Amino acid sequence: MRIRPTRYALVLLGVAAGGAHAADLTLCVDRSSPMAQTDVAVAQAVGSQTHAKTKIHYFDGSGDDDGFDLKEFNALAKASCDLVLGFPVDADAPGLPEGMRATTPYGHTGFVLVLPSASRATSLDGLAKGTRVAVTYQTTPNLFFVAHPTISADVHLTDDDGLAALDRGTVGAAMIWGPTVAKHLKAAKETQRFHTVELTDAHARFDLVALYDDAHAEVAHRFESAVAALNTDGRLGKLLSPMAMAGAATRTPAPRNALWRSPRDTTASASCASKDTKPPPLFTTAQADAGATKYSDNCAQCHGPTLEGRAGPALKGKHFANPAANFHVGDIFTIVSQNMPATQPASLPQDDYVEIMAFLLRENGYPAGSAKLTFDEAKQSKVPLVSNAN
């Protein structure tokens, strides 16, 4: 998965829900998620709706990217969960952890624009030229600046840091994961000072689903029926309203098969397509060669000498350039030129960024040609980012 909605979504990647049959229904909730309270309420309502003996199993999905032991987590989830609640799926690029299935969405959430209450803006377009907007590292709103060149990113390590910057007035707005905002505003009783607007940009909206594996299809079906009943009589909407996001009632879920293509399916079909349509040459060999050196000097410490990833994610292969993510060269170039190096964003000369981009593309199997890549071309490029490297 590329830029992930939140860290706890990442730790759920690769979860294999497994069977605990002590209770009729064991629902797992990530207690570190800002949605935990809502998930618990949904779980309880599903329990009483189905008259099943319901057990809620808490796990802690927090922890930093390196410190969290995914294997341990998988073992825990496997032993303890029929369904894992609260998994956010990008409505514009649905994908699930390998081997997992998803229930039909029980709610919707996403990234919201948080504004001082005096602001009249109703979208990013409404922000004054030069507005600095707080965003969290590795979250999709980092991409929204491509389409809105008059505003700029102020990147923070956590959602809370971004909201604090808004509170201090060092930024004019923030784009933050909705559940975090709802929790924060509720806790701080700051609903008077700030208001939120749902972002409609691509990859801003997510469906909330419960994850399960093949062995739990029957339990998942019971969960879905209960959710449908709760939705019909309005109880679900009430449970979800604290998150300030729409309940399932407001949007008709897409037909199941269309929505829940497995990630493997999307990858397979898109990579077949990419074999037929070779990417055009975008840069020269000289640029990529120069970029290799500049990459070692400025990026390798975090992304690894062979782009394999360290403190920063891998910049090569299918995790970096996954066709299912539907990224373009321009999107990634914008991240690189505005947010990298992570410790000193936008500190390199424009040509250096272009050359480093040429190097990254070549490493991902893009061909060199005779025309030089320019900064503006790189930024606007709609060439799909699909790695041909392994």
Ligand code: HEC
């Ligand atoms: C101090 C460590 C550090 C340095 C130096 C650094 N990065 Fe990063 N980079 C990160 C981290 C951490 C992330 C993930 C957070 C984010 O996306 O904001 C990241 C994310 C990225 C991404 C997005 C990857 C994806 O899959 O979405 C790209 C592309 C990238 N870096 C390129 C570069 C380039 C090119 C350089 C050198 C000019 C560089 N980085 C230097 C730490 C670093």
